[in-house]
Amino acid sequence: MTDEPLLLRALRLEPTPRPPIWLMRQAGRYMPEYRAVRDRVSFLELCRTPRLCAQVMADAVGALDVDAAIIFSDILPILIPLGFDLDYLPGDGPLIRNPFRAAEDLSRIAETIDPDQISYIFETVAETRRVIPRRKAVIGFAGAPFTLASYAVEGGGSRLFARTKTLMRSAPELWSRFMDRLADAVAVSLLGQIASGADAVQIFDSWAGALAPDEYRTFVAPHTERLLTRLRGKAPVIYFCAGNPALLPEAARLSADALGIDWRLSIREACRIVGPKFAVQGNLDPTVLLTDKKTIRAEAARILNAAGRRPGFIFNLGHGVLKETPVEHAVELVRAVKEFALSPS
Numbered sequence: 001m002t003d004e005p006l007l008l009r010a011l012r013l014e015p016t017p018r019p020p021i022w023l024m025r026q027a028g029r030y031m032p033e034y035r036a037v038r039d040r041v042s043f044l045e046l047c048r049t050p051r052l053c054a055q056v057m058a059d060a061v062g063a064l065d066v067d068a069a070i071i072f073s074d075i076l077p078i079l080i081p082l083g084f085d086l087d088y089l090p091g092d093g094p095l096i097r098n099p100f101r102a103a104e105d106l107s108r109i110a111e112t113i114d115p116d117q118i119s120y121i122f123e124t125v126a127e128t129r130r131v132i133p134r135r136k137a138v139i140g141f142a143g144a145p146f147t148l149a150s151y152a153v154e155g156g157g158s159r160l161f162a163r164t165k166t167l168m169r170s171a172p173e174l175w176s177r178f179m180d181r182l183a184d185a186v187a188v189s190l191l192g193q194i195a196s197g198a199d200a201v202q203i204f205d206s207w208a209g210a211l212a213p214d215e216y217r218t219f220v221a222p223h224t225e226r227l228l229t230r231l232r233g234k235a236p237v238i239y240f241c242a243g244n245p246a247l248l249p250e251a252a253r254l255s256a257d258a259l260g261i262d263w264r265l266s267i268r269e270a271c272r273i274v275g276p277k278f279a280v281q282g283n284l285d286p287t288v289l290l291t292d293k294k295t296i297r298a299e300a301a302r303i304l305n306a307a308g309r310r311p312g313f314i315f316n317l318g319h320g321v322l323k324e325t326p327v328e329h330a331v332e333l334v335r336a337v338k339e340f341a342l343s344p345s
């Protein structure tokens with residue numbers, strides 16, 4: 001089975017000749033090919049055009065020669081069939097014109113979604129699988145219930161998540177019902193992506209780090225686990241909970257296969273907290289890619305020396321590629337990680 005993607009072996013905690021590498025947000029505005037596509041179509045139109053999504057990701061995977069292709073899509077369009085009016089404004093990021101703020105909002109939100117409403121995501125998975133070489137994994141993805149709830153409640157991106165936390169604390173039952181609906185909608189999406197050929201899936205909890213561990217345990221973990229339970233046995237799941245290393249022990253109680261680690265704690269410490277049961281993915285600070293090739297190699301080596309020989313280690317950034325990143329710096333990182341394979345252990 002030489003064609004089996006390295007990422008899948010790592011996710012099963014099997015030894016690999018070198019750690020697999022891919023980068024969160026590896027396609028996007030830092031790539032000229034992507035900007036050329038976006039000159040022609042809006043972001044939402046792009047997300048709804050599987051052929052273009054597959055091409056954008058194939059271009060990125062080709063330029064970087066990474067071991068996995070995450071599908072080109074976004075975490076937020078799933079809010080549309082749930083009843084939210086989503087738009088992406090140039091420069092300002094996502095906007096939801098009818099945010100979720102009170103009990104009466106639950107009645108206008110769909111109880112569940114029909115797979116047909118997001119068939120374009122499944123077609124993107126199938127098309128991406130068709131154009132990406134077999135030895136590279138195709139990763140499906142979705143937002144975690146908390147991170148989706150934060151956009152739905154705030155009406156867009158946020159720094160403090162004040163409305164989200166207020167709703168969560170002052171109306172815990174309403175919060176719980178809303179989180180369950182989000183978890184169930186995400187399950188429909190991820191199960192459909194797996195059925196369409198995704199080798200593994202990643203759940204992005206980009207903003208859960210805004211919470212303290214106790215609150216995460218009470219208001220978030222049960223809903224994340226509800227989602228993970230639906231996915232059990234279908235495909236390996238990577239749960240990426242960013243922003244707060246104090247949440248890692250909480251994440252390590254969930255039934256994911258791998259945990260994503262941001263850059264806010266050392267990979268050595270992260271591996272210690274997580275223990276031997278999970279694959280571990282991360283954790284290079286994305287701003288390192290703004291420096292120079294020598295620094296990039298040195299920082300990559302630091303992580304590889306600490307975790308590169310651990311079964312189940314997957315090299316990645318600690319969060320997405322920044323749009324100011326020179327493409328050749330990302331290419332250099334991938335080269336450096338691949339050369340680690342050849343160095344004697």
Ligand code: 1CP
Pocket residue numbers: 024025026027028029038043070071072073074075076088093094141156157158204206319320
């Ligand atoms: O062209 C443009 O202006 C759109 C920019 C863009 C892109 C390229 C958005 C809007 N989404 C994406 C693609 C995307 N988003 C991918 C595809 C794979 C890839 O780029 O390689 C993925 C995996 C995501 C996931 C995503 N979207 C997350 C989780 C990851 C993370 O960075 O934490 C989040 C939080 C989003 C929301 C979102 N969508 C777009 C933007 C600008 C944002 C962030 C807004 C904010 O800061 O709140």
